[in-house]
Amino acid sequence: MLIDGEDAYKTAPGMEALLDEKALLSSMADCTVEEEADKGPPENLDSFVVDEWPNDDRPREKVSMQLDNNDFYDGEVLDGLMDGRGRYTFSDGNVYVGEWVRGKKQGTGTFTWSNGDVYEGTWLDGKMHGHGRLVLKDKMIYEGEWQEGKCHGKGNCRYQNGDKFSGEFRDGKRFGQGKLVQVEGYTWEGNWRGNAMEGQGTCKYPSGDEYEGEWKESKRHGKGIQRYNNSWMYEGEWEEDKRSGLGRLYHLTTQQEYEGEFKEGERWGSGRSVDIDGTEYRGDFRDGVREGWGTAKYPDGSIYRGFWKKGARHGSSIYTAADGSRYEGEWAIDCQQGHGTLVMSDGSRYEGLFRKGVICGQGTMIWSTGDSYAGSWRCGVPHGDGKKIWADGSSFQGEWDRGCMHGAGLHCSKEGKYNGGFRKNLRNGYGVLEASDGSKFVGEWKDGMMHSETAKLSRLLTQDGSVYEGSFKAGLRDGKGRMKYCSGDSYEGDWRANKKHGAGAYSWARGMKFRGKWQEGRMHGNGTMVYPDGHVYEGGFIDNVPNGHGVLTRRGNKTEGKWQDGKLIARWEGKPPMLKEIDPFSAESIQLPSIPDICEP
Known part of the structure; x- marks a missing residue:
């Protein structure tokens, strides 16, 4: 001037x-x-x-x-x-x-x-x-x-x-x-x-x-x-x-x-x-x-x-x-x-x-990239209620804070549709994700991933119809949870990084049931297997197969011994009891029924 x-x-x-x-x-x-x-x-x-x-x-x-x-x-x-x-x-x-x-x-x-x-x-x-x-x-x-x-x-x-x-x-x-x-x-x-x-x-x-x-x-x-x-x-x-x-x-x-x-x-x-x-x-x-x-x-x-x-x-x-x-x-x-x-x-x-010289209030922006936003602005960035549509067709309608999706909103993309909370552009808090593959998650999120320490808060419906209710951590099933598979099998117990790990019970649609220790998604450690014919095996497992010391109960009779790959190879007899090896081709040898496949995860 x-x-x-x-x-x-x-x-x-x-x-x-x-x-x-x-x-x-x-x-x-x-x-x-x-x-x-x-x-x-x-x-x-x-x-x-x-x-x-x-x-x-x-x-x-x-x-x-x-x-x-x-x-x-x-x-x-x-x-x-x-x-x-x-x-x-x-x-x-x-x-x-x-x-x-x-x-x-x-x-x-x-x-x-x-x-x-x-x-x-x-x-x-x-x-x-x-x-x-x-x-x-x-x-x-x-x-x-x-x-x-x-x-x-x-x-x-x-x-x-x-x-x-x-x-x-x-x-x-x-x-x-x-x-x-x-x-x-x-x-x-x-x-x-x-x-x-x-x-x-x-x-x-x-x-x-x-x-x-x-x-x-x-x-x-x-x-x-x-x-x-x-x-x-x-x-x-x-x-x-x-x-x-x-x-x-x-x-x-x-x-x-x-x-x-x-x-x-x-x-x-x-x-x-x-x-x-x-x-x-x-x-x-x-x-x-x-x-x-x-x-x-x-x-x-x-x-x-x-x-x-x-x-x-x-x-x-x-x-x-x-x-x-x-x-x-x-x-x-x-x-x-x-x-x-x-x-x-x-x-x-x-x-x-x-x-005062900056974009502030209600307005519509169309970027040269093809993205667009219509809604409330503050200090030149989206702030408040608004809707943004990206060039790839994805969109978000809801609350914004200083240019980030923050608060409640609906996000639609090729992945699916998410309706819930956001924090700094990531899913946070309670939300529902309906994925394009048909799976559905209802529960808590943290930093963009499924995360819940309370089973009542989170529920996942996978694309094949399986349902998980339980805890999540970093987007993976972790902690206590119950999974009902589309095959009819079910598992309830501990999870770690999307795998059964810790104490848990698995039930097959065929009638078999297992309750015991799990490691990396496999039965591993002590557990009890109940077969469809009523036989019960209680003992050690390695990689989904009875191994080690175990007791088989059939029609009220108990057989205690050493098992290897589901087969009895030694029996406890006498007083004091001593381990007696068994000829695998003799009539004393017992082979447990094979265990059906376990659904993953």
């Missing part, structure tokens, strides 16, 4: 001081003496006045006389009139000493007022006329030409406060060419009229400022040039001591300038300005700042076309940035504010609300 140091080119100081002293200067410069200096002899001397005066050198008579009005005259007379040299003392204390002609002061003489004022110079017909020096006590000293009792012609005047004027006078006032030097540091030189600068003239200010141009009543008025002490210069029109009309204000060492209309000393109307950074503006001004319609071109190549208020972009406008992006909409206090449309340099497009 124009302009650094703008106060520097306000009306220069000192002009007001001169105008305030105008009345004083007028009285000081008006050297008309209308007091006793203009008085002639009293009326009782009329008998001495004759119509025609002889031009003779007759000798004068010297007299000293008291007049009827108590004035006193001591000097020469001729034919009863004061003529020659004489001293006239007025009753009020005023004194004139000098030459007389035919009863009037004429020639050289000195008039001293009772208050101490003194005029010394030439007289004509009873009035100060010609050349003389007037000293007005505590006011001024004037020395110069006189006419008809008034300062008239060339003269010099020194005022009591130290001001000095040298120039021309007319009828007791400064009139014509002259120079006034004031003790405050002002110097006025030019044409005067009626004690005021009028016409062409110059003024040098104590600050170092200088004006040259036209004046009216001691005010800059008309065309003129003002040079400021801070390297600013104004060339143009003035009115009533203020810049008014067409003009140019510019800096001598920088590119700052303004050219256009002025009013009341301020930029006002249509104009062109260049800021110190190179910003160029063409348009309306009011009270010294941009206001109305205008176009600003910035150094980086960006352009603003629109309305302004109090020097700031405000109202409807079109803004084109240096990178080619374009904004069309509303501004307030130099920022995009309200409804607008922003087309970015990459082709992305936003239409909606802005606040």
